[in-house]
Amino acid sequence: MRSYIIRRILMLIPVLIGISLCIFLIMQLIPGDVISGLLGIEENPELRAQYVIKFGLDQPLPKRYIDWITNVLKGDFGTSFRTDKEIFPEMMSRFKITFQLTIMAAMISWIIAIPLGIISALKRNTWVDAVVRFIALLGVSVPNFAFATLLILFLSLKFQYYPPVGYVGFFENAKVNLQIMILPAIVLGTIMSGSVMRMTRSSVLEVLRQDFIKTIRAKGASERVVIFVHALRNGLIPIITLIGMQIGGLLGGTVITEQIFSIPGLGQMVLTAINQRDYPVVQGCILFIAFIYVMVNLIVDILYTYVDPRITYK
Structure with a gap:
């Protein structure tokens, strides 16, 4: 039984990595923009560029995914764009x-x-x-x-x-x-x-x-x-x-x-x-x-x- 449980837990790793990749890619396809929602009528190119850098959206998709999943594996799910809380x-x-x-x-x-x-x-x-x-x-x-x-x-x-x-x-x-x-x-x-x-x-x-x-x-x-x-x-x-x-x-x-x-x-x-x-x-x-x-x-x-x-x- 113990060996079975260990095998099942190890099988979680590729499953969760596959799910995480799907989630990450799907989120990039969702219409709309979080920065526009945050700034509203105060949006301008300079302020928008600051938020893009702050959220790391200027980085290539592969790097953003690797950074995110690496932090998740360490127990860090990141911070909210909206509230800036963990x-x-x-x-x-x-x-x-x-x-x-x-x-x-x-x-x-x-x-x-x-x-x-x-x-x-x-x-x-x-x-x-x-x-x-x-x-x-x-x-x-x-x-x-x-x-x-x-x-x-x-x-x-x-x-x-x-x-x-x-x-x-x-x-x-x-x-x-x-x-x-x-x-x-x-x-x-x-x-x-x-x-x-x-x-x-x-x-x-x-x-x-x-x-x-x-x-x-x-x-x-x-x-x-x-x-x-x-x-x-x-x-x-x-x-x-x-x-x-x-x-x-x-x-x-x-x-x-x-x-x-x-x-x-x-x-x-x-x-x-x-x-x-x-x-x-x-x-x-x-x-x-x-x-x-x-x-x-x-x-x-x-x-x-x-x-x-x-x-x-x-």
Whole structure:
């Protein structure tokens, strides 16, 4: 296992270098100019030339890329063109917010999806199964921005409840923090639950059809043991894969949901940087997101060995 993990981590290097090169080149093709946005009506050739030199935009593209990726490998993501502040501390503070939102959304998704998926599998082709499948279809089909907007409208018009504006850290005021984060977490968790629900249903159904389940039942095992100890555990591999992909995507920043609820997470930081043509921020954030996504996939692969002892890595 240790050698497998080391190999996977070493494989990250060429992957991240390739991603960094793509990010760097794409950013150069984005229309617009950060200097024009910064200077506005005060722009003139002399002042513009000063900013070009300050940001290093007068250097050839290969040199700019090599300088940037070399600094990243040293842990230096550079400074923002807009704020002139270091990118990495700001990125980490934003990531903490996105991480909390992701964990809350994942927990809500699991609480909804896994029990309903199991019930749907056990009540196959009944009205219960039809209702659960309809709920899952809604979760897959409804965009998160539409559900978020409808939820805010429903709560405000029906109960005169309005989501809090601004952000307060969990350790500053846990109650206010949860009030701020619960609605976006419900939106993301509900949308996530549709796919997990369908995957849980199909995985449990597939396992229940296998011969060893009949043998376990014939030996007198209770239905609870059959479902939770044998059927669910043997069907967890595809469920874990799907959940890992969802969590990796959420950790990369839930841009639309964060914008709707004014959550200052990583997704909002990336979107703002793109709109402002803040190249170092966009490059650093997307490279960090790619690293997180790959690491989540590695954790998912390791979890396979704990769920199914037959899976081993050398």
